[in-house]
Amino acid sequence: GESVGLHLPTLSVQEGDNSIINCAYSNSASDYFIWYKQESGKGPQFIIDIRSNMDKRQGQRVTVLLNKTVKHLSLQIAATQPGDSAVYFCAENSGNKLVFGAGTILRVKS
Amino acid sequence: DAGITQSPRYKITETGRQVTLMCHQTWSHSYMFWYRQDLGHGLRLIYYSAAADITDKGEVPDGYVVSRSKTENFPLTLESATRSQTSVYFCASSAPRTNPQETQYFGPGTRLLVL
Numbered sequence: 001g002e003s004v005g006l007h008l009p010t011l012s013v014q015e016g017d018n019s020i021i022n023c024a025y026s027n028s029a030s031d032y033f034i035w036y037k038q039e040s041g042k043g044p045q046f047i048i049d050i051r052s053n054m055d056k057r058q059g060q061r062v063t064v065l066l067n068k069t070v071k072h073l074s075l076q077i078a079a080t081q082p083g084d085s086a087v088y089f090c091a092e093n094s095g096n097k098l099v100f101g102a103g104t105i106l107r108v109k110s
Numbered sequence: 111d112a113g114i115t116q117s118p119r120y121k122i123t124e125t126g127r128q129v130t131l132m133c134h135q136t137w138s139h140s141y142m143f144w145y146r147q148d149l150g151h152g153l154r155l156i157y158y159s160a161a162a163d164i165t166d167k168g169e170v171p172d173g174y175v176v177s178r179s180k181t182e183n184f185p186l187t188l189e190s191a192t193r194s195q196t197s198v199y200f201c202a203s204s205a206p207r208t209n210p211q212e213t214q215y216f217g218p219g220t221r222l223l224v225l
Contacts, residue, residue, distance in 0.1 A: 043216035097155060098214060100152045100156075102151065
């Protein structure tokens, strides 16, 4: 989800479980969406992308789902591992620029 | 392959001083971007460049200046630093296909503290 005030939403999952991170985007005309992962002290790292003519795309252990009707994007991570702990951002291509959400913290409990 | 690098990684400066943050990419990507990241605001675009000698303002350009004399370099200058410019700065680049804003690749960031 998106941030509220100064606090990012946090998702805590047990190692081995599946994670679902959600994002609401703002522009119904956006035609391209990206998920980024940012580990502490590092720059955002590309995970997976999806175009608006698709509703699902799968990568290695990750799946992105796009629901254009409600302007919602989700990232599913299968068999979550400790190395998946990070902040996850969605980004939409809006007006020929990428607009980023504030991020969601994923914490993986061992 | 170095990819995209930023320097310095950490910088402390004082109000009113000029500071330049460097960004260098080895992919020959035509597009480059500068973002700042602040808690609660996510990544906000400061400036971007479509090619050498072509730059454009982003969402929060005030107080910043950029140049792009060479494709591989995109320095960001704070002409007179203010405390509100304390932030983490990220440089990114992308190679346009049909859409110039597709997949941006980010550098490691510069952490700037203005006292």
